[in-house]
Each structure stands twice: as C-alpha cells, then as structure tokens.
Amino acid sequence: MSHRAPPRDRATESLVREAALTLFAQRGYHGTALRDIAGEVGIRTPSLYNHIESKQELLRGIVLSSTEQVWADFEAAVEGVADAGERLRRAVVTYALRAASHRREALIVNRDVASLEEPARSEVMALRRRHERAVREIIIEGVGAGVFTVRDPFLASFGILEMCVSIARWFDPAGPLSAGQIAAEHGEFALRLVGAGPEPSAGA
C-alpha cells in the first residue's frame, strides 16, 4: 500500500537544467555554483548528482543542443528556396527568432563556449562555423547572381549574424516589440546590408 517509489522525479531533472540555464545566463558558468542551482530547485548540492553527471555536463547539454538546433533551424528555413534574397531573409529571421525566444541559451553559447571542455568545444565550434559558412555562401551566391552588392561576404555574414545573436542581450519580452517583429525587422536589415534592401515603407 505505502509502497511508494523512491523520489525518482524525472521532473526534477528538468527543474535542475532550467535553473542552470537561468543562472549560467545571468552569472556565467564560472560565476555560478552548483549550490546556487540546488538552492533554486530546493535541494542540497549532492542531490544534484541524482540528475546530472557534473557541472560540465550541464553546460555541455545546454550548448550542444542549442547549437544543433540552430543548424537544424537553418536547414529547415532555406530548404527548397532558390532565390538568394529570400534564402538570406529566411535564414536571418530564423536565427534572430531563436536568439529572441531562447535568450538564455544564446547568451550561454556565446559567452561560455570557452569554458566547454574538449571534445565538446570543438564540436560546437565546427557546427557554428558550418552555419556561418552556409550564410556566407548565400551572400556569395547573391553577389554572383547580381542581386547583392557586397564588398566582403565574410564581413557581411559576421555582421549580420552577430547583430542577430545580440538580440538576446537586450530583448525584453515585455517590451513593445514581439520576438517575431524583431526577427522580421532583422531580416530586412540583412537585405539592406547586402545591398538588396527593398526600401520598405518607413516612418518618415
């Protein structure tokens, strides 16, 4: 009757990872103690080890899954789209949207990737480079097709991508602009930046 299973909360693991996400984003990996994470969940530090392998594994899980999702998003966004302008717009809107709607992940990936131990760090950096290269090739393609005007595709791709990821630093979900609106606007910024701006109707 009172044969209750030991507290095998699967839910607790989620709480732990959620707390880590919030605290790593706020204070950084090295600025966060496991004690703080445990406190947020309402347990003691040693109990964390029923749910995680180590502090490093906690970081690895966040950074790897987030980076993989960025690449998956990108592939889905540009699939079957031929026009370079539209490909760039979709790639940028998707990336910007992720930065705005997964701010903590974006902050941690960009700030604490240096704290990731090998081989995970190299994995992550390879994935990020792949994404950056893919965006750059869209730009090169558009220049080749005569629809973009860009002096240096490398500079343009970095400028665009860094502008997007930075959304995570200042975006306030309670502010006047939604994540979707901001992402759409960044899509326009990107097109303007590569010289394919549609000169949108603006408030002049």
Added chain:
Amino acid sequence: MSHRAPPRDRATESLVREAALTLFAQRGYHGTALRDIAGEVGIRTPSLYNHIESKQELLRGIVLSSTEQVWADFEAAVEGVADAGERLRRAVVTYALRAASHRREALIVNRDVASLEEPARSEVMALRRRHERAVREIIIEGVGAGVFTVRDPFLASFGILEMCVSIARWFDPAGPLSAGQIAAEHGEFALRLVGAGPEPSAGA
C-alpha cells in the same frame, strides 16, 4: 653605494594590468584566478597587492576606463559634423575601430560587466546607455531630415552597435583586413542599414 630602492616597479603595475586584460578576456573574470595573473607576471599572488587593491578593482579599472573612452571617442568623432549620414558614419567607424583595436577591453566590458560590483556597474551602464542613446538620436535626426528610412530607430541603433562590438570576437589582426578597413566597411553597413547606403562599388 648599494643603497638600492626597494623594487618599486611602476612598470610592474602595467604588467599586472596587462596580464589581467589578457586573461579576463580569455577566460572571463570568474574564470581567472589571481594566481594566473601573478604567474604571467612572474611573481607570487600576495605580491600583486603591492600594485592593485583587489581583483575587483582590476576589473573596475578595465571596464570603467574603456567605457569612458568609448564616450570620449564618440564626442570627438561627431563634433562639428552637421550631416546626419556623416555623423552616423563617423560614430560607427570610431566605435568599430575601438572594438577591433582594443579587443580584450571590448570583450571584457560586454561579458563581465555583470561581475562588476556597485556602484561601478551602474556608472558603466549609464555611460553605455548614453552612448547608445546618442547614436539613436542621430538616426532619429536622419529620419526627420528625410535622409534615413528606418522603421524603428531603437532596433537600428542596437543592431548597428552590437554588430560593431562583435568585431572584437572574430577579428584577427593577422588576417587579410586591417582594423581600419573593417571599421570603414562597418560605417557603410550602418548607412545601408538605415536606408542611406551609397550603393558602393562592389565586386559583382
């Protein structure tokens, strides 16, 4: 004769601050131990205290002076320039140039400002907001004058500034582009982004 002054190296203080700059930029404030900084200089940890007040003061010195310099640079750059396009271009080129030529400072300011204790942190944030607001006002001014086409000056100013500061993350002084070239190109990016792009001669 052998009355040698004690090793009152004024030069050592510079070495210490230089080492802190490099290590904080590489590993973050919380990821850097004073022991590492001392090791870089070739002394023991306690000897650091002949040159600095505390680890926190080391961070404060870096972040405050760098932030103040950004504002001073901005004021000097736009002084006496009336045209909004030219004001924006100069403001952006100056800011981008600083990010490229003072990479460590830019990285630390953007990554470790959260580790700064009060009241320094509020001081720094106020200075940064002042700079951001000043850039935004140039954009608003250009829109008012009918030379810029921007839907949301807030978004545009953040996009431009974050793109510039991110230069510090990928710029390689040994690479093909100089800091000056990259800064100039970011000035063009900014003008394009606000719809005032001169459609420069590019490689198409």
Added chain:
DNA sequence: CCTACCGATCGGTAGG
C-alpha cells in the same frame, strides 16, 4: 533525497 566530509583552490592578510 540527506548528512558528513574530501582535497583543492579561491581572494586576501600578516609579517617580514
């Protein structure tokens, strides 16, 4: 899930 505890390391001080 806990208490008790580990060795290591942290920033910093005493005292020369």
Added chain:
DNA sequence: CCTACCGATCGGTAGG
C-alpha cells in the same frame, strides 16, 4: 618582493 597562513567556498564522493 617573499613565505606562511587564513577562512570561505568550490565541485564532488561516501554511505546511507
């Protein structure tokens, strides 16, 4: 500039 040392805290383990 050093050695010797401080209390606090770190991530993590033992053992239940």
